Amino acid sequence: MVCPISGSFASIMAALPSTLVSPTRDFVENSKVLVVGAGGIGCELLKNLVLTNFKYIEVIDLDTIDVSNLNRQFLFQKQHVGKSKAQVAKESALRFNPDCNIIAYHDSITNPDYGVNFFKKFTLVLNALDNRAARNHVNRMCLAADVPLVESGTAGYLGQVTVIKKGLTECYECEPKPPQKTYPGCTIRNTPSEPIHCIVWAKYLFNQLFGEEDADQDVSPDTEDPELAGEAGERAVQQEAGENAIGGGIQRTSTRAWAVSTGYDAAKLFHKLFHDDVKYLLSMEKLWQKRRPPTPLDWNNLPEENGTAETDSNTRIQDQQLWSIRRCAAVFRDSIEQLKEQLAARGDGAELVWDKDDEASMDFVTCAANIRAHIFGIPTKTRFDIKSMAGNIIPAIATTNAVIAGLIVMEALKILSGNINKCKTVFLNRQPNPRKKLLVPCKLVPPNPKCYVCSAKPEVSVQLNINTVTVKTLEDKIIKGQFGMVAPDVEIDDGKGTILISSEEGETEANNSKHLSEFGIRSGSRLRADDFLQNYELVINVIHVDQLEEDKEFEVVGQMPEPGPQPDTPQPSTSTNGPTEPQPGTSKDVEEEDLMIIEDEEEDKAPSSKATTGVKRKTSDSSDQPVTKKVRTAAAEVAEEDDIIPL
Amino acid sequence: MADGGENGAISEAEAALYDRQIRLWGLDAQRRLRASSVLIAGLKGLGAEVAKNIVLSGVKAVTLLDHQQVTEEDFSSQFLVSRADLGKNRAEASQERTQNLNPNVKVTADTEDVKDKPNEFFTKFNVVCLTCCSQQTLRRVGHVCHDNGVKFYAGNVHGYCGYMFADLGEHDYVEEKPKIVKADKEKGEEDKEGPAGKKAKVDTTETVMVKKTASYCRWQESQTVDWTSDASSKAMKRTPQMYFIMKVLLRFREDHGRDPAVSSREEDKVALLRLRDDVLTEMKLKTDLVGDEFASQCFAALSPVCAVVGGVLAQEIVKAVSGKDAPLNNFFFFNGTDDSGMVDCIGKS
Ligand SMILES: [Zn+2]
Numbered sequence: 001m002v003c004p005i006s007g008s009f010a011s012i013m014a015a016l017p018s019t020l021v022s023p024t025r026d027f028v029e030n031s032k033v034l035v036v037g038a039g040g041i042g043c044e045l046l047k048n049l050v051l052t053n054f055k056y057i058e059v060i061d062l063d064t065i066d067v068s069n070l071n072r073q074f075l076f077q078k079q080h081v082g083k084s085k086a087q088v089a090k091e092s093a094l095r096f097n098p099d100c101n102i103i104a105y106h107d108s109i110t111n112p113d114y115g116v117n118f119f120k121k122f123t124l125v126l127n128a129l130d131n132r133a134a135r136n137h138v139n140r141m142c143l144a145a146d147v148p149l150v151e152s153g154t155a156g157y158l159g160q161v162t163v164i165k166k167g168l169t170e171c172y173e174c175e176p177k178p179p180q181k182t183y184p185g186c187t188i189r190n191t192p193s194e195p196i197h198c199i200v201w202a203k204y205l206f207n208q209l210f211g212e213e214d215a216d217q218d219v220s221p222d223t224e225d226p227e228l229a230g231e232a233g234e235r236a237v238q239q240e241a242g243e244n245a246i247g248g249g250i251q252r253t254s255t256r257a258w259a260v261s262t263g264y265d266a267a268k269l270f271h272k273l274f275h276d277d278v279k280y281l282l283s284m285e286k287l288w289q290k291r292r293p294p295t296p297l298d299w300n301n302l303p304e305e306n307g308t309a310e311t312d313s314n315t316r317i318q319d320q321q322l323w324s325i326r327r328c329a330a331v332f333r334d335s336i337e338q339l340k341e342q343l344a345a346r347g348d349g350a351e352l353v354w355d356k357d358d359e360a361s362m363d364f365v366t367c368a369a370n371i372r373a374h375i376f377g378i379p380t381k382t383r384f385d386i387k388s389m390a391g392n393i394i395p396a397i398a399t400t401n402a403v404i405a406g407l408i409v410m411e412a413l414k415i416l417s418g419n420i421n422k423c424k425t426v427f428l429n430r431q432p433n434p435r436k437k438l439l440v441p442c443k444l445v446p447p448n449p450k451c452y453v454c455s456a457k458p459e460v461s462v463q464l465n466i467n468t469v470t471v472k473t474l475e476d477k478i479i480k481g482q483f484g485m486v487a488p489d490v491e492i493d494d495g496k497g498t499i500l501i502s503s504e505e506g507e508t509e510a511n512n513s514k515h516l517s518e519f520g521i522r523s524g525s526r527l528r529a530d531d532f533l534q535n536y537e538l539v540i541n542v543i544h545v546d547q548l549e550e551d552k553e554f555e556v557v558g559q560m561p562e563p564g565p566q567p568d569t570p571q572p573s574t575s576t577n578g579p580t581e582p583q584p585g586t587s588k589d590v591e592e593e594d595l596m597i598i599e600d601e602e603e604d605k606a607p608s609s610k611a612t613t614g615v616k617r618k619t620s621d622s623s624d625q626p627v628t629k630k631v632r633t634a635a636a637e638v639a640e641e642d643d644i645i646p647l
Numbered sequence: 648m649a650d651g652g653e654n655g656a657i658s659e660a661e662a663a664l665y666d667r668q669i670r671l672w673g674l675d676a677q678r679r680l681r682a683s684s685v686l687i688a689g690l691k692g693l694g695a696e697v698a699k700n701i702v703l704s705g706v707k708a709v710t711l712l713d714h715q716q717v718t719e720e721d722f723s724s725q726f727l728v729s730r731a732d733l734g735k736n737r738a739e740a741s742q743e744r745t746q747n748l749n750p751n752v753k754v755t756a757d758t759e760d761v762k763d764k765p766n767e768f769f770t771k772f773n774v775v776c777l778t779c780c781s782q783q784t785l786r787r788v789g790h791v792c793h794d795n796g797v798k799f800y801a802g803n804v805h806g807y808c809g810y811m812f813a814d815l816g817e818h819d820y821v822e823e824k825p826k827i828v829k830a831d832k833e834k835g836e837e838d839k840e841g842p843a844g845k846k847a848k849v850d851t852t853e854t855v856m857v858k859k860t861a862s863y864c865r866w867q868e869s870q871t872v873d874w875t876s877d878a879s880s881k882a883m884k885r886t887p888q889m890y891f892i893m894k895v896l897l898r899f900r901e902d903h904g905r906d907p908a909v910s911s912r913e914e915d916k917v918a919l920l921r922l923r924d925d926v927l928t929e930m931k932l933k934t935d936l937v938g939d940e941f942a943s944q945c946f947a948a949l950s951p952v953c954a955v956v957g958g959v960l961a962q963e964i965v966k967a968v969s970g971k972d973a974p975l976n977n978f979f980f981f982n983g984t985d986d987s988g989m990v991d992c993i994g995k996s
Contacts, residue, residue: 016719016722016723017720017909017946018947019723019807019909019944019946019949020949047950048951051723051726052949052951068663068664070664070749071664071704072667077747095729319662384670395667395668397671397704398958399958399965401958402961403955405951406951406954406958407986410951410983411986432975436885436887438959438975438979438990439981439987439989441985441986441987
């Protein structure tokens with residue numbers, strides 16, 4: 001029943017009654033569309049497209065189906081768990097309209113196989129992503145291929161759709177997104193005051209013990225805490241610390257090496273982390289002059305309080321019961337045992353990657369975060385809540401995705417019939433605004449002439465310390481992390497074209513650990529970064545500074561967004577169960593489950609653009625302020641699953 | 648709103664399936680959803696969208712009621728039937744795919760005509776949602792539901808536009824508001840030796856529930872507004888045009904016993920414009936209140952329009968049965984030609 005690209009069969013199908021009339025109908029049937037993402041929005045979108053009689057559709061998604069997708073990703077059923085989303089979505093959608101041609105790719109859209117020529121095949125690209133990195137990439141590909149893009153996102157009850165066309169509208173990156181929320185190292189290591197601080201610490205601890213060791217994720221006491229300035233010197237502190245303390249910047253034996261040497265002995269790990277290190281922190285007296293000091297715990301004498309009462313435990317699902325400290329300690333022991341086995345099963349030198357959906361990994365972070373919270377007098381949380389925060393889960397529902405996917409097709413119809421000028425950015429609000437609008441259409445905004453992506457000669461300035469920032473940091477955190485390149489080549493604009501970073505594997509590895517100053521980079525130096533796949537070149541002006549606020553390693557100048565979400569903005573979620581709002585973790589927390597680009601689980605995610613973006617948009621009716629500007633805020637951070645939002 | 652008796656507790660398997668929505672609306676709301684049964688009358692594109700969304704949400708039971716047969720027109724918006732079902736009863740043809748969406752929900756097909764159903768039939772449900780119905784049926788069932796505490800919804804999609812109506816009677820619900828408590832850091836000092844006290848830090852992520860009530864008018868009251876009164880004529884300027892288009896389309900259905908059809912597009916256009924003049928004149932309104940464009944844009948049902956209206960309508964049903972969050976009162980109108988989606992309260996004096 002596959003429909004030939006042209007010919008008589010199509011004319012038979014034209015007999016099916018339709019709302020659409022020529023020429024729109026013909027434009028639809030002759031168009032080729034790419035759907036990026038087959039998750040929450042993608043499933044709804046595919047259904048709408050095949051029913052509207054789009055004939056040539058390609059869909060790409062890296063993900064496989066999980067049971068928590070089934071409450072909304074309706075093209076999937078229980079028997080499909082573990083299979084490719086793109087492939088199953090294709091098969092299900094074809095049942096709605098067997099006359100369509102659908103090609104499915106179980107792959108990442110950032111794979112170099114999908115270059116500019118691939119994108120040029122399409123009349124339109126429709127994003128149904130949940131993470132910012134993939135959205136950035138598709139944005140660039142569509143700019144390079146000059147194909148119109150319909151972008152979308154959802155978070156809980158809120159959603160948004162917009163249209164991006166090179167030269168005509170803002171691109172996805174014209175408005176800087178607020179950076180992901182991070183926490184100062186000394187708050188995490190020395191003076192946590194909120195549950196999220198303990199959760200971030202527990203995830204760091206997981207990586208220190210089982211995952212990729214990262215010097216930025218130290219979990220031991222930090223003797224360089226600025227609050228300690230003037231203290232009688234580190235030496236005194238060190239002396240008090242006693243033999244067991246390995247942290248504290250004293251001895252650089254790694255936590256991992258020590259843990260391995262004990263055979264991952266839970267009692268010893270517990271004693272070091274929750275007793276000795278805490279005693280060590282107590283010795284930094286300055287920290288506790290105005291704070292409640294932490295209370296070290298004794299493995300052999302644990303408190304039994306704080307758990308969910310018996311009467312309540314019958315009505316709660318297991319994950320919503322609060323664990324006592326004694327139970328946390330038991331889970332600490334059991335989960336370490338399981339993780340140790342997982343690690344061993346992978347052979348020498350293997351590392352585990354933290355995954356909220358892995359039982360032992362999630363158990364470990366729950367108990368470690370709660371034990372630490374207890375020590376610092378911070379309320380403990382249920383496993384359910386900690387999963388939301390640690391996994392950056394953005395709640396997702398079928399109805400919001402359905403509305404947004406419907407709006408995507410309405411914009412697509414306008415573009416195909418030559419009326420792109422009538423396209424709008426549309427926000428789905430939780431309640432109607434004062435002008436009675438539940439859906440708020442706003443005029444598209446012209447490109448930002450200073451955009452570092454879509455302007456004619458993209459150029460930015462970055463403040464950093466040339467003596468401490470390494471080439472590796474430049475590549476991972478700045479060129480890829482901040483500026484969204486996937487496979488960059490970077491050279492110094494010094495007349496000699498010194499190559500700093502090559503996209504060819506192995507060519508410039510030796511540069512990784514060197515500081516920028518070692519290559520002659522000075523304040524005022526210009527770097528040329530180029531991503532061949534994205535057909536994107538960016539000039540970076542380096543401005544040397546000795547130190548940036550809050551331990552930041554670099555700062556983009558002149559384009560910085562306003563600070564984070566505004567308190568009264570609508571948040572994607574709240575629930576009776578406690579904090580369900582996505583809690584920002586560190587940037588390392590961001591999961592990109594998908595392929596695509598939004599954030600979810602997730603929804604993952606976080607605020608992306610400046611909270612003020614909504615204000616800047618011109619509404620078609622000047623008095624409409626989209627209530628949803630927070631959506632973007634909320635969404636930008638993260639993303640895990642699919643349905644995400646934040647544009 | 649019974650709590651489901653012995654079935655009250657959510658199982659771990661359900662918790663895993665509904666995880667993402669429980670994180671949004673909470674376990675209590677999910678429990679109430681699971682205790683409710685919903686009637687969906689009219690299984691064209693809009694009915695299919697509502698059925699999909701409601702079954703996915705995890706209600707107890709859904710009854711699909713439709714006495715008509717699957718037509719070719721359904722293939723552009725009704726994804727619960729297959730091409731092979733042409734000519735079969737639409738409710739029966741939709742049952743299997745609806746059931747496959749969620750095995751936890753009891754899905755039943757009923758092939759009788761909604762207009763032949765006795766009043767008692769409707770009172771067995773917690774929610775009744777009518778699509779594709781005549782004014783007469785909407786009036787009658789609207790009254791039955793209003794008088795018996797059944798949440799009542801009506802909706803239709805015509806081409807590029809669609810709407811929904813809600814009558815929840817006197818509806819009690821809760822809204823969740825953040826509870827901000829100041830952390831008291833100073834207390835820590837006194838607590839030095841004590842157990843990790845809760846005093847030291849207060850969780851600012853807690854929320855409080857605020858109880859509210861909303862009251863709704865009947866369907867009939869929403870249809871018999873006197874637009875000549877001072878108050879109404881003022882409000883009319885801000886009333887979405889779609890309200891009047893809805894009245895014209897309902898009149899077309901009454902007069903022709905069907906909706907505007909693709910196969911008779913040109914004649915139906917003429918009839919629609921004439922009915923527009925009649926309906927507005929009867930309401931003592933100017934006939935230029937509604938432009939001519941609507942008459943060429945209201946044929947069959949566009950799938951994405953069904954998705955938008957069906958998404959909003961289903962979310963309203965979830966709100967109503969879960970008793971959580973402020974429901975829309977009482978109309979939602981969507982016009983796909985300009986992306987407008989308006990909420991207006993019409994008919995309540
Ligand atoms: Zn731009």
